[in-house]
Amino acid sequence: MKMNIFWFRRDLRLHDNAGLSLASHDENPLLLLFIFDEAILSPLPKNDARVQFIHQQLEGMHAQLAQKGKSILIKKGDVQSIWKTLCEEYDIEKVYFNKDYEPDARKRDKTIWEMLKEKGIEMISAKDQVIFERHEVLKADNTPYTVFTPYKRKWLEHFTPAHSKAHKVSLDNVCSGNFTFPSLAEIGFDPNDKMKVKPFQINELDNYAHERDFPAKDAGSYLGPHLRFGTVSVREILRKLGNVQSTFASELIWREFFMQILFHFPDVINRNFHRKYDGIEWRNDEKDFALWCEGQTGYPLVDAGMRELNETGYMHNRVRMLVASFLCKHLLIDWQWGEAYFAEKLLDYELASNNGNWQWAAGTGCDAAPYFRVFNPSRQQEKFDKNGLYIKKWVPEFGTLKYAREMVEHSFARQRALEAYKAGINKV
Incomplete structure (x- = not known):
């Protein structure tokens, strides 16, 4: 048959x-x-x-x-x-x-x-897995966008409610059968009781735009892994949001932007999007990298983020930007080291977004933060975790003699990064 x-x-x-x-x-x-x-x-x-x-x-x-x-x-x-x-x-x-x-x-x-x-x-x-794929949102000359804002504008121009319409599924023609479902052990894996994907909270996004930058508020959706593995459709999310102009919808558009970047420029996986940064001489100190991975940098918000990642497989989005900037600019370690570590640890790891956001933080990617923008971890802490609630949760020894000393002074690190980037650009 x-x-x-x-x-x-x-x-x-x-x-x-x-x-x-x-x-x-x-x-x-x-x-x-x-x-x-x-x-x-x-x-x-x-x-x-x-x-x-x-x-x-x-x-x-x-x-x-x-x-x-x-x-x-x-x-x-x-x-x-x-x-x-x-x-x-x-x-x-x-x-x-x-x-x-x-x-x-x-x-x-x-x-x-x-x-x-x-x-x-x-x-x-x-x-x-997307509303618009590779060739559906292009510039007037049919070339891909490499800057987010005009891409988003064209994405919104194209979007109609029909794009978020559900695809109806009938299971009537599915073969009757009794295939044995294998256990996790039969696939060759062991259960992980400490680290689990959390259910998503799409109905609790009313305050997302106002609270998303404050890690202690836990205002994220936890949708990342569900989008990554398709346990929910992007169309369903947009139907529930009901507003493609919302801040959260913009995050979904960022996701599609990075996906089309990866499709049109696949070599970004192993190279800087902007080749003018290929000449940067990274320090790539393995001991410094280990301290960053372990959350022992002496900068509380950085350490809290890394420890949250190591323990749960999640990290708050604002903190992700900070820890990435710290690795690339304070420690002068190649963004590809950090990207690989996130790929190993993140439950919501997705190649396009991980690569795009790491290059954004490093200043080497499309529509990236300029290389001379260096996050000040102390100011970020004052602004987004003023009372230290997030920090105290993940760095319980903060404020005691047991807590690590700052591994590098901010002003010194910033100046070193600026000089390294300038010298690298001049080499290419």
Whole structure:
């Protein structure tokens, strides 16, 4: 019997799912599939909380399907090898999936696309994780925007309520089956009881614009990991916000801005967006980097942020900007070191946003903070955590003799950074 497959990736939900909606309205029986990609899993620690979150979400989907006598097929291994086996086991006519715009994902999808094409299998892709993708918001000359404000203006001009309309999904054509759902241990991972993805708080964003800069207020949405793995659609978020002009909606537009930057300029992964900064001579002191990672810099707000990250996998957005600026400009350590550390630790790690924001903080990226803007950690503390509530939570020894001394004096570090940046620019 001819059948179709829907391949889940960064879209772990059974509702408002663009690709699944298309597949669910096809007349062929539909097999639901998720692959734990060994190439992605192998470098990760065995208690990676993100893998646990993916597993839990899939388990919830599996339970939801079981109520209808259906299930989802879970595989683990080399993606190409798994697809070869599936082609031998099933008479596949079409494969549906949602697009992923990261370079490695595009390379993977191209390989699978070519393999299936040789077998006469049609692949049908859908736009799901963004409102506007790579070529939909361009300048008048059809080149990509590299500055956020005009990009946002054009994004808003294009947007209509139809763009946030839900994609209806029917599960009627999903194959009846009883695939065994693997345990976390069978995938090769251990539970992480200390670090967990928090539920998102989209209904509590009324005060976001006024309170988002104050880390002690905990006014964030915790939507990051849910957007990253697609447990909620960006369309649903915009429907609930009801206002694309809101501060929080602007954050979603920033996300899409960085995604299209990554698509059009994929070499930003390993290089400065603005090549004039390639000549910077970073100090890259490993001992200094270790102190930064551990939250032992002697600057309380920096240390609080790093300790929050290490313990929870989250860090307040305002504090992220500060710790990134501190690493690049106070310590003169290459932004790629910090980006890699965030990629390892952040539960909401997403390549485009992580790269874009790190280059913004370093002053080397598109629409970046100018290199001569160096955050003063003490002033940031006075402005955004005046009473030290956030600091006291994460740095309990602050104010005692046990607390670390400042590892570098601010004025000295600022001047050193300015000189290093100027010298670097003059080299290129």
